[in-house]
Amino acid sequence: MSTTQCGExxxxxxxxxxxxxxxxxxxxxxxxxxxxxxxxxxxxxxARCFSQRMPCRTNFAMKxxxxxxxxxxxxxxxxxxxxxxxxxxxxxxxxxEYEVVKNDGKSKEKTFQVIFERDDGEIRCACxxxxxxxxVCRHAIAVxxxxxxxxxxxxxxxxxxRKDVRRCYS
Numbered sequence: 165m166s167t168t169q170c171g172e173x174x175x176x177x178x179x180x181x182x183x184x185x186x187x188x189x190x191x192x193x194x195x196x197x198x199x200x201x202x203x204x205x206x207x208x209x210x211a212r213c214f215s216q217r218m219p220c221r222t223n224f225a226m227k228x229x230x231x232x233x234x235x236x237x238x239x240x241x242x243x244x245x246x247x248x249x250x251x252x253x254x255x256x257x258x259x260x261e262y263e264v265v266k267n268d269g270k271s272k273e274k275t276f277q278v279i280f281e282r283d284d285g286e287i288r289c290a291c292x293x294x295x296x297x298x299x300v301c302r303h304a305i306a307v308x309x310x311x312x313x314x315x316x317x318x319x320x321x322x323x324x325x326r327k328d329v330r331r332c333y334s
Contacts, residue, residue, distance in 0.1 A: 181194040181195075181197060181198045182194050182195075209235060209236070209237070224246060224309070224314075225314040225315055226246070226305070226308070226313075226314065226315055226316045227242075227243060227246055229315050229316060229321075230242050230243075230316065230321065231243075233321060234321070238298075238299070241297070241299050242299050242300070245293075245299060245300065245301055245302045245305060246302070246305055248268070248302040249302040249303075249305045249306040249309065251266055251267060251268040251269075251302070252264050252265065252266050252302055252303055252306040253265045253267070253306075254306050254307055254310045260279055260280050260281050260282070261277065261278075261279055262277070262278045262279075262280060262307045262310075263275055263276070263277060263278075264276045264277075264278050264289075264303040264306055264307065266302070266303065276289055276290045276291050276303045277289070277290040278290070278303050278304055278307045280304075280307050280308070280311065282311065282313075285317035285319070286317075287300070287304045287307065287308065287317075287320070288304075289301050289303045289304045290303075291303060294320065298322040300316060300320050
């Protein structure tokens with residue numbers, strides 16, 4: 165995360181609880197309330213995830229794999245990337261290097277470099293979405309599908325967004 169993103173994240177967490185006139189004593193009390201609220205929202209999200217299923221938009225095996233383990237919100241992010249891969253055209257370069265051209269008709273055409281080490285199950289994209297957001301990007305998905313990979317390697321399913329993780333810490 166950039167420092168700007170970290171600051172925005174902290175501001176969003178404390179929004180409605182503290183302001184510039186909050187004393188240190190009040191801050192500690194408000195912090196506890198903010199944490200309680202956050203935990204309550206996580207419990208509600210867990211309950212919703214276990215009681216609801218998202219409608220299927222595709223039949224890809226990796227979609228089903230992720231749907232079973234991710235929270236609904238993270239699954240929706242992944243599903244959007246899976247659908248947006250239709251705007252990507254994959255070109256082989258040398259060995260494990262691929263060029264993926266994204267053209268959605270809305271914005272300027274862009275080219276992304278993707279490295280896919282099939283033997284290691286390692287995939288890296290120049291857009292760095294996985295490193296920043298923890299979701300495999302449309303460019304990497306397009307390369308995996310083109311190379312007949314049906315399931316995401318387990319290391320690309322981030323544990324902190326799994327349905328079952330939050331219950332372990334409670």
